[in-house]
Amino acid sequence: xxxxxxxxxxxxxxxxxxxxxxxxxxxxxxxxxxxxxxxxxxxxxxxxxxxxxxxxxxxxxxxxxxxxxxxxxxxxxxxxxxxxxxxxxxxxxxxxxxxxxxxxxxxxxxxxxxxxxxxxxxxxxxxxxxxxxxxxxxxxxxxxxxxxxxxxxxxxxxxxxxxxxxxxx
Numbered sequence: 001x002x003x004x005x006x007x008x009x010x011x012x013x014x015x016x017x018x019x020x021x022x023x024x025x026x027x028x029x030x031x032x033x034x035x036x037x038x039x040x041x042x043x044x045x046x047x048x049x050x051x052x053x054x055x056x057x058x059x060x061x062x063x064x065x066x067x068x069x070x071x072x073x074x075x076x077x078x079x080x081x082x083x084x085x086x087x088x089x090x091x092x093x094x095x096x097x098x099x100x101x102x103x104x105x106x107x108x109x110x111x112x113x114x115x116x117x118x119x120x121x122x123x124x125x126x127x128x129x130x131x132x133x134x135x136x137x138x139x140x141x142x143x144x145x146x147x148x149x150x151x152x153x154x155x156x157x158x159x160x161x162x163x164x165x166x167x168x169x
Contacts, residue, residue: 011071012036017063024049024056032063036070087145087152106132106140113167119168122160 012035020031030045036161050056059066072082079087101109113129114121121129126137141163144150 007150011074012067014064014067017067021056021063022058029056032059033066036066037073038070081154101130101133101136101139103143106130106136107144110137110140110144111168113164114163115168119164119165120153121163123159123163126163 004008017032017035020035023029023031027049027050028046030042032042033045034042045051045055048055050059062118075082076087082085109130109132110121110126113126116129117125121139123134123141126132126141127134130137132140141150145152145163149167151166152158153162153164155162
């Protein structure tokens with residue numbers, strides 16, 4: 001039996017980042033930045049003693065956001081939402097359905113629909129605006145998500161998956 005569970009992302013912790021921040025007492029500035037995937041600034045902090053101590057002190061306030069940002073990037077890379085739900089569901093019917101649009105035509109229709117809606121679009125809205133099937137729209141939006149054209153979020157009230165077209169927002 002195959003396991004279809006998504007991988008659990010290895011999240012970084014705020015307490016660990018603060019502990020690494022304390023390494024500045026041993027003249028090891030910037031370890032907390034390296035821990036959170038900020039390699040360039042981590043090395044800069046290491047070479048300049050935490051931007052001469054100023055950057056190191058400012059980071060005391062920035063560490064929780066740094067950790068949150070890094071964890072969000074890890075989850076996005078693995079295709080898992082904040083609560084561990086897979087963002088990419090396999091669409092079985094997509095290979096059976098024939099389309100009246102090519103992939104690039106459907107992408108263009110989705111862009112126009114998102115533009116009319118302020119840069120945000122749900123799957124249902126996309127289906128209504130493009131007249132393509134749910135499977136086609138979902139597959140195309142997932143493709144656009146993987147290539148970085150859109151970001152994904154949930155509507156705060158309804159929980160509906162919303163695609164944010166980054167260049168249109």
